[in-house]
Amino acid sequence: MQFLTGLPIIPGSALKGLARAYGLLSIAAQLEPKLPLEELDKLDEALGKGEFRRITNAALLPLAQHFQRAFGSQDAGGICIFYDSVVMELPSGSLFEADVMTPHFSDYYSEKTPYPSDDQSPIPVTFLTVA
Template identity: 40%
Template sequence: MSYRPNPPVTEYLVLEKLQDTAKKPPSSANPALVLDKYVGWATNNRGKREVDKNWLKSVFIDHYRSMLGARDGEYKAAYQAYYKRWTTMLSGYNANQRVLKTVWRLAVHLGRTSVIENGTIALQHSLGFPFIPGQSLKGLARAYAEMVALKDNPAELLRLFGDQKSEGSLIFFDAIPDGLPELELDILNPHFPDYYSGKKKLPTDDQNPVPVNFLTVAKNSRFLFGVAATAVAKPGDSEQGIDLLCNALEELGAGAKTAAGYGQFQRTK
């Protein structure tokens, strides 16, 4: 058995300082950084520290909303400058751009590595607003093409999306919000925690549900999507690519829990 000395006092001081920030983040703190690095603790009924299951509701959501409603407008101004740079970049690639809005809530990156486990969401790293990664959108569009639009044309599917040996003709960009969206808490409520954890062999009714919160983007949130063509593309490929993506967003949905209606989009006028 190896001997592990007690951590130095300075380590505890650093952790306590982090908790001060976690419980009351500075008004200008980046939401992505707060979510990833400053999660709050709580003391359980055994007297041990663990991740505070109410932290998302009691601290993080309020912090994000306070930034959206800040009187000085600094956060909105930073977002607007980013949005302008982003659309300029898309135009530079001659990308086809479309704006779609969520029909219901959007849950993206629930499985992302985090101490909160299931509660996290994909937030843009420098400003902290929600986004949908481009690689996820490419996978979604390819899945739709493979199952529906190009199921009888594997050669065209390969030409558009490529594989590990060949370059495709499409570039899928991250989808960013067209206007800062609200974040909302949702809940998972597993009724048989002892059964799922292996403590009991059967899902009996005497087990206590353990609610789990997770973050979502509110319904009617608008996102900007962009698809461009690579050097090997044919004329019209980017238009075909954005149509495939829009159809996939409407019919399959993006992110997690799409079978329950999350992540469904509709085109805007």
């Protein structure tokens, strides 16, 4: 949640992780011989260190180098910046809408009565939600 508005966000770190995983899988899919999925961590570590000896395909070498520059390693940050994603205005109307919650035993939950009973009237509570 965004701390000022309460709107949902996707953190930039999550978007970076998604892009990094996609890039790593794209490189691994083009390697010959095929790399087992269990070996992805080793490939990721090697690319982060700038070790490209597994890349025997000359066409893949620039892609691997771009990956290393973009995402960096544990020792050095990458050159790409990923910002948090935010909710955009919906094309069909408002970003917000009203929602209703109807607690049925408000006296019981506020400890005015020792047990819930059917003689208590529900009291609708309206609140704002993201559409």
